Amino acid sequence: MNFRNYSVPYQINENYSKKAAYFSMEFAIHQPLKIYSGGLGFLSGSHLRSAYELRQNMVGIGILWKYGYYDQTRNQDQTLQPAWMEKNTSFLQDTDIKFQILIHDAPVWVKAYYLAPETFNTAPLFLLSTDMPENDYVSQTICHRLYDANVATKIAQFILLGIGGAKLMDEIGFNPDVYHLNEAHGISSAFYLLNKFRSVEKLKEHLVFTTHTPEEAGNEKHDLYLCHKMSYFCGLSIDEVRKLTGTEDDQFNHSLTALRFARKANGVSALHGVVSRDMWGKYPGICDIISITNAQNWKYWADKQLYGFKDSGNDFGFDDRKKYLKKRAFEIIADQTGKIFDPNVLTIVWARRFAGYKRADMLTYDMERFERLLSNIKHPVQIIWAGKPYPFDYPAIGTFNNLVHISKKYKNVAVLIGYELALSKRLKQAADIWLNNPRVPREASGTSGMTAAMNGAVNFSTDDGWIPEFVDHGNNGFVVPKADYDNMHTHEQDEYDLNKTYEILEDQILPLYYDNYDTWRQIMKNGMRDVRFQFDSNRMAHEYYELMYK
Structure with a gap:
């Protein structure tokens, strides 16, 4: 040529x-x-x-x-x-x-x-x-x-x-x-x-x-x-x-x-x-x-079979497909960490670039609550972290390594390496909750939640970037309500966001997932529907x- x-x-x-x-x-x-x-x-x-x-x-x-x-x-x-x-x-x-x-x-x-x-x-x-x-x-x-x-x-x-x-x-x-x-x-x-x-x-x-x-x-x-x-x-x-x-x-x-x-x-x-x-x-x-x-490009990222079951109203097929996607992704976790995750358990995924303001480890700021969340027998959870810090951003690498050390104590916590396109897609398919908690207003857009929604993950985020244009709380996702961040010190902002995140998780998300799955499924579908055209890169x-x- x-x-x-x-x-x-x-x-x-x-x-x-x-x-x-x-x-x-x-x-x-x-x-x-x-x-x-x-x-x-x-x-x-x-x-x-x-x-x-x-x-x-x-x-x-x-x-x-x-x-x-x-x-x-x-x-x-x-x-x-x-x-x-x-x-x-x-x-x-x-x-x-x-x-x-x-x-x-x-x-x-x-x-x-x-x-x-x-x-x-x-x-x-x-x-x-x-x-x-x-x-x-x-x-x-x-x-x-x-x-x-x-x-x-x-x-x-x-x-x-x-x-x-x-x-x-x-x-x-x-x-x-x-x-x-x-x-x-x-x-x-x-x-x-x-x-x-x-x-x-x-x-x-x-x-x-x-x-x-x-x-x-x-x-x-x-x-x-x-x-x-x-x-x-x-x-x-x-x-x-x-x-x-x-x-x-x-x-x-x-x-x-x-x-x-x-x-x-x-x-x-x-x-x-x-x-x-x-x-x-x-x-x-x-x-x-x-x-x-x-x-993000819907054609590349979305799970078409999940959309097929959604569009035809086949709830049995929809649930089965999501479970299969989780199970397949969990093989990567087993391979990397030797931990066997359960596709029936609510899975929270935090995966993106590691940077200070993105607060990868926010859930661990209160170890007592973190411990409680992970040992809850009635409403069990699994948590996956993944992402690449800049190779010379030592605080971000420190956060990553600290999460690795924490994960060693728990069967239901995994930290993965190799966060690139292929793993990104698998983790979005594995997620029930796609957790995103940057300090508002420091995330310009933060598009990972779009591709998560295209794979049946429910967004749970602080109200930053693209989220104000998308999330309708309790209908197609969950959002931490904005506080008067301008008049807060960083540690006050962190404390407020942390408390709200745990409250929404414990009082709304977990009970819905385990006690009212029909409503949960509807929230997943609403997210898939709302992301498809408004946030497709076409x-x-x-x-x-x-x-x-x-």
Whole structure:
């Protein structure tokens, strides 16, 4: 296949004829392609699947990470051991396209690989690599580890995605109408495009930006002089950069620059849109920030048989299928931990990226109540934890390891490793309760509960991210009622959420599951129904064209 004068290789739906290039640091498309860490990747993977289903004129641009994010293995005592294994991706095509970009004032060779649409049913995806013999060793390592801890390497990765991705579009002659940055990692593309379009006004016509981070501290900032030294600004002087981006101190703020260069931006839930407008509104020169709520690809994630039984009103088949899904997932638990879980017991799953504000271990803040919950004979429970902390986030790793040690005392508690797409799907099928308890309002969207609902799990969450748009308490899920969090200290917020979580669990959820299963089943079905259209990524991919690209 010739990649010069490239066009998307399927019939385009005329409603989506505008050419879009979608830049993301990570894509979680399918288990064999391990180039993602968490929610951002799950989102962009679903986005590309929906772009393919809707026949949109879109290509994805990412990086081919040689060692991925990391592989989750265990030490002798079962605690977390990050390992970096080389990944094999023989299903990718070598495009034979090579070109150079400047990093640290030196030319670095970039090679492009291609994921064809029919491989995993996605929009076409181009993946960039510097891991080639023409480069020196340091340049080769740019694409080794996703979110490398070394600051200079990380900036080089941003240059590879942004400048490399924009240059690739010129190399293949795709000429996008819209450059869509999924998070600000690729904003270096704007400096490349400034050389092409010759004005900020012209650049703005082509650039849109999605922000995922609801707190200012979480948005990447790097030393302006270091970025300049690393050729981030495509030949502009520091003074020109300051003038163009409105940077007043010596910190280059990637997200703020994206908001000043983009025609339009969006937050990833209704609540996050409000938080973002509030957070960035004090800065002059930023674009409009709207909301497009994240979603996940129903076709990929949902258990179709469960939906079949739901739609035909076959309760016996529905219950049997859910039990089977639990049983199958519990084989993974038995394999990893030597514990045999019971498919008839209410199973609580907490599984996602480990990060402080997500409070993975919240149920253990009160060990007395935790103990009571686990030893309840009338209303037994099983709890599963899984998820990947960032390999250098030592507090999060400490939380993970502490849960491992706690789990050793109980037959009905398991902590799993290897939380990637395949295990994620299995755990959603295993869950009766999908527990989500971030500190409000720190979760921009938090989409794992969507795919859980697509597999008959009932969401139980604090009222953050997408949850206010979805959960109708006691009807399709359960939610911790919001308190006046703004006027609470962190420990007060934690205490309030903990007490409410236990109250709802003990007084509402457990009695319903064990004493009134018909109502419980109806709550499961309501969740499955409500998530299907509103939170399927086809709706989201359509909204990006309607609200952002046009």
